[in-house]
Amino acid sequence: MSAISKSPLYQIARPESIAIFGASNNFSSMGTIILNAILADGYEGRIFPVHPKEKRVLNLGAYSRVGDLPEVPDLAIIVLPTKIVAETLRACGEKGIRRAIIVTAGFGEVGGEGPARQEEIKAIARQYNIRFTGPNCIGVVNSHMKFNATFLSSACRPGFIGMASQSGSFITQMFDYLDTRFGQGFSTGFSLGNEADIDMADCIRYLGACPDTRAIALYIESIRRGREFIEAAREVALTKPIVAFYVGGSETGKRACLSHTGALAGPDRLYDGVFKQSGIIRARSVEEMFDFCYALGSCHLPKGNSALIQTHSGGPGAAAADACGRSGIELPALSQATMEKLGAYVPHTASVKNPVDLTFTKNPLDYFKAIPEILLQDEGADSLLIYFLATEAMVHRALVSLGVPEAEIEAQVKKIVDDQCASVAELMASHGKPTLGFSFLTRQNPFISGLQDKGVPVLASPERAARALGALVEYGRLRGKLARSKRSSSV
Amino acid sequence: MSAISKSPLYQIARPESIAIFGASNNFSSMGTIILNAILADGYEGRIFPVHPKEKRVLNLGAYSRVGDLPEVPDLAIIVLPTKIVAETLRACGEKGIRRAIIVTAGFGEVGGEGPARQEEIKAIARQYNIRFTGPNCIGVVNSHMKFNATFLSSACRPGFIGMASQSGSFITQMFDYLDTRFGQGFSTGFSLGNEADIDMADCIRYLGACPDTRAIALYIESIRRGREFIEAAREVALTKPIVAFYVGGSETGKRACLSHTGALAGPDRLYDGVFKQSGIIRARSVEEMFDFCYALGSCHLPKGNSALIQTHSGGPGAAAADACGRSGIELPALSQATMEKLGAYVPHTASVKNPVDLTFTKNPLDYFKAIPEILLQDEGADSLLIYFLATEAMVHRALVSLGVPEAEIEAQVKKIVDDQCASVAELMASHGKPTLGFSFLTRQNPFISGLQDKGVPVLASPERAARALGALVEYGRLRGKLARSKRSSSV
The missing domain is CATH 3.40.50.261 (Succinyl-CoA synthetase domains)
Known part of the structure; x- marks a missing residue:
């Protein structure tokens, strides 16, 4: 088994089959929008919509319960109301599904019951050995698999820039950017959301092992597991360049991050030190991040x-x-x-x-x-x-x-x-x-x-x-x- | 007479008629290329090609000598071999022409006889009260007059950014840039070349008075008349923003400027002080220069x-x-x-x-x-x-x-x-x-x-x-x- 297939992100970035929860025939629901993007970009794997009432969803045969699926899909994509995420994840675990993308928001990033709900899904995931991205994320895109489970269709040509982002926007809203500037899409792009389970360090290792990825872009509002982050980056940067765009450095940026993802950003100099120690190149803007990755992925x-x-x-x-x-x-x-x-x-x-x-x-x-x-x-x-x-x-x-x-x-x-x-x-x-x-x-x-x-x-x-x-x-x-x-x- | 029509640049930027020297039916000569751009952009004034042999040039009636022209044109555009520029300028003066753009190179910017040749044309211009831009420049463009005497056709829509540039490239090669980024062309753009007569201070005053111009961009490798520059800028900046991009500040930039236009660039801090004193905003890149002008020309x-x-x-x-x-x-x-x-x-x-x-x-x-x-x-x-x-x-x-x-x-x-x-x-x-x-x-x-x-x-x-x-x-x-x-x- 190669390094990449051992990554918890392998079946998330390269699933052979997916179950999707929350897609329907209502065109304006987020689940439907994501399924539409998956179909529009031409994903060639098997897709199983799960819906309590609809028999067909966007012309695909639908299943009323995950237990009814004819196989165990590689990946569950969950875009349901917050309060039924936990029971759905449990049902996925019972079925034997071991990877999930939880798009739904309303967990650790909000007050009230949010943090407790997040602990609950983490416990269920542990119980069933499920590894997941999110909650409160926007999905994943892999231009080489024509797999785009985000909410905008991309139709980009295969690219060599891999990305892990603490903002979903810097994945989906960059499809047009990368296409019009460089004529390519992301090799693979991960939206991380609250990082309740899989986090940036996991993404660095995955993208480091990914043969389609020649340069790695990171959008960072806050680093949660410092030691793991530095270790992963130091290892990967030995063979593949990593470029980070960190926006929490100024007072105004710090407050914005806190309000966006609840991230407690640190001072600029601290992050400068972490990046240097990790072998990471720091970019000062979104444009610079992609310029650097594009040049690093193209040149000796x-x-x-x-x-x-x-x-x-x-x-x-x-x-x-x-x-x-x-x-x-x-x-x-x-x-x-x-x-x-x-x-x-x-x-x-x-x-x-x-x-x-x-x-x-x-x-x-x-x-x-x-x-x-x-x-x-x-x-x-x-x-x-x-x-x-x-x-x-x-x-x-x-x-x-x-x-x-x-x-x-x-x-x-x-x-x-x-x-x-x-x-x-x-x-x-x-x-x-x-x-x-x-x-x-x-x-x-x-x-x-x-x-x-x-x-x-x-x-x-x-x-x-x-x-x-x-x-x-x-x-x-x-x-x-x-x-x-x-x-x-x-x- | 309004302030703008008193400017020596008035007939250069808004000529009602022009004589062009150096255009022929040879498509690859620079004079022909410039006449082609003038025609392609749809200039509506009268055009008189002057050519010793051709009866017609690009389907326009041609004259063998400037003395034969049926009227005194506002402007002469001279794109001839270096050694016949002086006699041509004199002939223009005899005819009564009082404005010229001298595109031809081989004057103050080169060694040998260059500087003496430049002094010679300056003396002729003084004798006949001719004011001119160049030599060694690329022309002028005015999107509101559809007048484009540079070597690339533009076809841009009327714009509000005026520019004076010590590099012709930052005029002609920006047509596509301004069009694809902002959907407009230069209100008026001047390529200054060696500034043997008209210089950046004159351009600042002209663009300050130009009703089509809402923001002024300057590309600077060196300021030749410091006091006049500062006075003009201070006066204009009271009512219209000026943004300067100066590239001679680093050691490498300084050497490049010396080799490009023979300009002796000064240290960054000196120019910072000059700009501040002049009420000029300094941009750190070409992109920033145009971004700033675009925002300044659009906003309260x-x-x-x-x-x-x-x-x-x-x-x-x-x-x-x-x-x-x-x-x-x-x-x-x-x-x-x-x-x-x-x-x-x-x-x-x-x-x-x-x-x-x-x-x-x-x-x-x-x-x-x-x-x-x-x-x-x-x-x-x-x-x-x-x-x-x-x-x-x-x-x-x-x-x-x-x-x-x-x-x-x-x-x-x-x-x-x-x-x-x-x-x-x-x-x-x-x-x-x-x-x-x-x-x-x-x-x-x-x-x-x-x-x-x-x-x-x-x-x-x-x-x-x-x-x-x-x-x-x-x-x-x-x-x-x-x-x-x-x-x-x-x-």
């Missing part, structure tokens, strides 16, 4: 903190250079060999300093092949930042001026843009150095989506690319430190 | 630094709260009156603290009307931040569950979304407090474009909205300080 790690910048526009190059300085990235001078090799490709208006500002290139394809290849060979630099501007319009113009017939131009433009994207992707694959692109264009531009879809990370601005490169450097350092500390403790 | 100024946050998702609310804390924004408790008024609209799962986390609303329209109205009336807060999530899918679902026939749903969804957007826009217009939206969705979502196009600013993340609100507060303070200092000096 740099050997050090020096970079070359390739641009054909002075302003974006200068902005990237300034941002590198502020992110601890050094910009060495080009080696003599690099300058000589570049000579054949650059016009007299170009600057063969670092940033390499080409202004324009004699042959436009050089920008995507010959020139970055020379820069990647420069031994004085550990990484490469490249500015990308739409080439479509320029390619189109060049073809018109070459007298290419109008009818053929579209296909030729597409082919040339594809070749340019493939060329950068090949360079990235064949060199051990990280290559990070940046552009103000979005995936609505076929050149940007082409690059990203071939594996070239393109970030939304020079500053964001420079900070992401800073995260790559930081992860390299943190990982080295973890490895040294592990070696010395095992001596 | 807040009386102070306190805000309420309205959300239906805890995570984005907590992130906004934390970011507010880091941007100097305070989050006061709701007043007793506000809590009582909210009571009628919120479910028992809601948090009537600040952030106001509604989880869901009984009537979805309340989120866009009744609730923000109550929050805007709270006397303890100076501004409102609202989180927006796609309502389309939810509205669609609600209509299905109400049994609305499938054929009518699309039109009804559109109408409801329109009403929601209009409702927020009306609230904004009828209350003196700034209202800033934030969402992870883009303008590809009709709800976001609907809000923005009706005048409700929506920024791309909670952190960016909080920082933009911080810029509003800062501008209020800076403006008050400028006004007090002006009063005391005039006593």
Whole structure:
């Protein structure tokens, strides 16, 4: 049995069959909305709606009691009124179900009977060896299984960013974000809710073992089991990067967390220390969290903190250079060999300093092949930042001026843009150095989506690319430190 | 004569007729590319290509010498080889042309004869009373005149952000950026190049007087005339916000600027002081510069630094709260009156603290009307931040569950979304407090474009909205300080 299948989250993230409680033919109930998302995203496992009255739910055969199911499903998804959650969980246990997602709220996060109710379901779970996420969570999504048990449908392509979140919003409401920025969904995303049983430390271990996940994002309002969290992170961060976004650090953030999940947030510096000790990179915003994960999941790690910048526009190059300085990235001078090799490709208006500002290139394809290849060979630099501007319009113009017939131009433009994207992707694959692109264009531009879809990370601005490169450097350092500390403790 | 028409930039930004030098029927020459952009964007003035051999250029009648033109155009655009720029400028002067954009490079920014050539064109300009931008610049764009003399076509809708840039890229390469993020183009954007004559101080005064411009963005690598810059900014900032992005502050940024435009950048702290003294808000990235201008051009100024946050998702609310804390924004408790008024609209799962986390609303329209109205009336807060999530899918679902026939749903969804957007826009217009939206969705979502196009600013993340609100507060303070200092000096 592999590490991942031993995780309590295995059947939650990759169930072969599910029972769902609370779905009906009333379109506005949360249970129905979740079942609709499961169906819309194309889950291929078996689904058993359990409903006391309906014979069919959303065209699926329904069962009036969980005891009547023809098999023991891997997972129960419970979206019922608070007061019948406990008896339902018990019935699931009797049936032999060992995993659950409890979406229902009204437990530890509220006053009155809430905390006692939470203790009750924990006791039932212990009795039946049930492991569960929630209560008060939003579900789980796995783009590789087309399994999306959250309340928004996603239809995202398989992605490599895994996430565990103490806010369900940062799972469901990020489907569109990840799709429009990076063209992918979560490898797996967990909404944790009250963490009455399974918590963030479990998620870190699961995502660490998950073969689809290349970088792990954490949204944290409070860490409940400190020691387990640090141990899990230190182990996983040895081989996979972890990025955390923590919002409880300011006074205003702290009060908001308390009111959102009842979490008692700690001071910024305390969390900074915990993250550093755990080998975790801290992000200062949602955008930064995903930028870092996207770059970390796409790139080789740099050997050090020096970079070359390739641009054909002075302003974006200068902005990237300034941002590198502020992110601890050094910009060495080009080696003599690099300058000589570049000579054949650059016009007299170009600057063969670092940033390499080409202004324009004699042959436009050089920008995507010959020139970055020379820069990647420069031994004085550990990484490469490249500015990308739409080439479509320029390619189109060049073809018109070459007298290419109008009818053929579209296909030729597409082919040339594809070749340019493939060329950068090949360079990235064949060199051990990280290559990070940046552009103000979005995936609505076929050149940007082409690059990203071939594996070239393109970030939304020079500053964001420079900070992401800073995260790559930081992860390299943190990982080295973890490895040294592990070696010395095992001596 | 109004202030704006006295500016040397008036005929450059709003010419009724232009002569263009360097355009031909060769599609890949820069002059042709610029003329193509002018035609593509739909300029309605008269255009006179001047070409020694061609009788027609891009289907316009061409003239072999500027002396042959049937009238004296407002503006000459010169995109010729370096060595014939001087004689062309002289010929323009002889014809009586008094404004020019000199795109051609190879002057003060290069070594050898460059500086002497620049002195030569300055002398000719003085002799003929010609005022010009450049050399080594990329042109000008005015979305309200459909006049775009840069090398990329824009086709943007009229916008309210004016810009002066020491990098042409931050004009032309931002057309797509402003369009996809905010649905608008530059009110007017100037690329300054070497600033041999007209410089940033002139642009600040022009944009200050321009009725289409509500906020001014500056991209700065170096300030050449310090006293004039500060005087112009202090005067304009009394009535219109100015945001500067300066990249020469770090060692790496400084070296990049030197190589890009020959600018000698100064240390960060020096520029911080200059900006503060000038009433200018400093942005730390390109994204921040435009976010700030967009918010400043859309909102009333807040009386102070306190805000309420309205959300239906805890995570984005907590992130906004934390970011507010880091941007100097305070989050006061709701007043007793506000809590009582909210009571009628919120479910028992809601948090009537600040952030106001509604989880869901009984009537979805309340989120866009009744609730923000109550929050805007709270006397303890100076501004409102609202989180927006796609309502389309939810509205669609609600209509299905109400049994609305499938054929009518699309039109009804559109109408409801329109009403929601209009409702927020009306609230904004009828209350003196700034209202800033934030969402992870883009303008590809009709709800976001609907809000923005009706005048409700929506920024791309909670952190960016909080920082933009911080810029509003800062501008209020800076403006008050400028006004007090002006009063005391005039006593």
